Amino acid sequence: MTTLQIYESIKQIFPQLLEPQIIAEMNNAQDKFARRTHILRAVGDLQTLTTKVSWDLISGFVKLHEVELYSSTGIILRKEDESINHFIDGGKIIFYDTSSTQKITTIPTSISYIWVRYSHLPTALVTVATALTIDTQFTEAVLAGALETFYGRIPVAIGTDNAGNVVNAINLRVVGYWRSKFKEIEKDARRWINDLDSTEGDTIIYQDAGLVYLPHEAKDANVSPVSWT
Secondary structure (H helix, E strand, C coil): CCHHHHHHHHHHHCCCCCHHHHHHHHHHHHHHHHHHHCCCEEEEEECCCCCCCEEECCCCEEEEEEEEEECCCCEEECHHHHCEEEEEECCEEEEEECCCCCCCCCCCCCCCEEEEEEEECCCCCCCCCCCCCCCHHHCHHHHHHHHHHHHHHCCEEEEECCCCCEEEECCHHHHHHHHHHHHHHHHHHHHHHHHHHCCCCCCCCHHHCCCCCCCCCECCCCCCCEEEC
16 A cells, blocks of 8 residues: 555544645554564665764664674674674764773774664654655555544544434454554564575584684675764
8 A cells, every 4th residue: 555545544534634645644553563573674874984983873773683793895704803892872883892891982993884674663654745764565454543543532423322313433453453553564574584584594504514603794785874973
């Protein structure tokens, strides 16, 4: 579903709502979906390694999944070999020396690149013309999340009284339906991203059996990381 299709679906049910109200709830729904599933992934390239040991987390950051250290030739380095590790605190990713209690002020010169793989929030919707960031197969979660909220706030017709007057009330059954729909799509997204994360997880490479260290990976030249300054 597109942004416009979701907007029009909500507008048909709640014609009294203004576009900014609908867009705001669509943003809340897609942010909630991204936080719960970690489905939106990106690669960050930490800059100025020779003068820094900490970087602000990029706007919209949700979770850090992996940190990769590379040599000048693009070969991946192991943190234990470089005596370096990291933690997240106060909105920053901070590196420290694992072999010393002394605070470091620069990254070891053997490390030329640091890539961070992370999940993030989607691009905020501004108007119905703004494209959704979430993969098309999961965009119905935005509709489900928004409708759960609106049905939970706005009384709708649920029948008539003895005098034939329309009775308006919060329809908890419909609220529950859209909540369940959101969770169903969330589970599908979690399975999808877990399958991507576990590629070759069950494969045994016999030629590497018994090696103290497995072969080094190389930096993927096809990846265009986001600069973290």
